[in-house]
Amino acid sequence: MKIATFNVNGIRSRLSNLLEWLERETPDIVCLQELKAPDEVFPALAIQAVGYGAVWHGQKGWNGVAILARGANPVENRRGLPEADDDSHSRYIEATVHGISVGCLYLPNGNPQPGPKFDYKLAWFERLIRHASTLCDSGQPVVLAGDYNVVPTDVDIYNARSYQKDALLQPQSRECYQRLLAQGWTDALRARFPEERIYTFWDYFRQHWEKNSGWRIDHLLLNPALKPRLADAGVDKWVRGKTNASDHAPTWVRLAA
DNA sequence: ATGACTTACAGGGTAAGA
Numbered sequence: 610m611k612i613a614t615f616n617v618n619g620i621r622s623r624l625s626n627l628l629e630w631l632e633r634e635t636p637d638i639v640c641l642q643e644l645k646a647p648d649e650v651f652p653a654l655a656i657q658a659v660g661y662g663a664v665w666h667g668q669k670g671w672n673g674v675a676i677l678a679r680g681a682n683p684v685e686n687r688r689g690l691p692e693a694d695d696d697s698h699s700r701y702i703e704a705t706v707h708g709i710s711v712g713c714l715y716l717p718n719g720n721p722q723p724g725p726k727f728d729y730k731l732a733w734f735e736r737l738i739r740h741a742s743t744l745c746d747s748g749q750p751v752v753l754a755g756d757y758n759v760v761p762t763d764v765d766i767y768n769a770r771s772y773q774k775d776a777l778l779q780p781q782s783r784e785c786y787q788r789l790l791a792q793g794w795t796d797a798l799r800a801r802f803p804e805e806r807i808y809t810f811w812d813y814f815r816q817h818w819e820k821n822s823g824w825r826i827d828h829l830l831l832n833p834a835l836k837p838r839l840a841d842a843g844v845d846k847w848v849r850g851k852t853n854a855s856d857h858a859p860t861w862v863r864l865a866a
Numbered sequence: 867a868t869g870a871c872t873t874a875c876a877g878g879g880t881a882a883g884a
Contacts, residue, residue, distance in 0.1 A: 619873050670874055718884055777884060813871035
């Protein structure tokens with residue numbers, strides 16, 4: 610079973626790229642972020658036509674998350690994190706698929722920092738950490754996947770010095786990520802490749818894709834009930850190399866059975 | 867310090883991304 614996360618940077622602008630990737634790689638479960646579209650225009654029919662059921666949580670203009678399942682309909686457990694009734698950002702959706710609980714998240718960027726956007730990022734992260742604790746200990750297999758907007762270490766970006774003041778590299782952001790992992794989660798890509806530089810995002814500027822000047826910010830976290838099934842992990846870089854690509858590439862894990 | 871790109875919203879320039 611292959612589970613992937615993909616920040617599409619606009620589901621309408623990226624639909625043909627998304628469908629091409631789904632048909633070529635046939636992931637079983639997909640977490641999407643940055644739909645940038647209200648719920649009523651989510652392209653459910655086109656996605657269904659290539660064999661996927663979906664649940665989605667969008668909004669006008671930005672943010673937006675969805676979970677797709679090949680040959681199945683995800684059963685939605687929640688939309689939005691607990692304690693976030695006044696949060697207008699669509700950044701979290703959770704569903705059960707093939708016996709696995711799937712949390713799909715789009716963590717706030719937080720730039721510029723310091724400032725209100727960074728405060729919002731850290732507050733959102735704290736709510737995620739509290740909710741993740743119950744998921745981690747549930748005894749059920751859980752994957753928590755998405756665009757975390759955190760560069761975990763200096764090995765996870767092509768040039769950490771250039772971005773020392775960026776919200777994604779701040780000690781507070783990294784400390785939150787480490788506290789999340791300390792609950793018992795496994796960062797699947799880093800577990801599969803303990804040393805290598807692996808990137809999941811290349812911005813559109815200065816030919817960064819062509820020069821492989823990337824960042825690792827899309828993560829798949831497995832709880833202890835799921836970790837024993839981790840068989841492989843990777844990044845579908847070919848998707849980033851297509852014309853009209855998202856600035857992120859699909860990032861995935863393969864599970865036994 | 868800024869801008870380099872891209873998307874959405876809107877029908878032009880601004881907000882947002884990371």
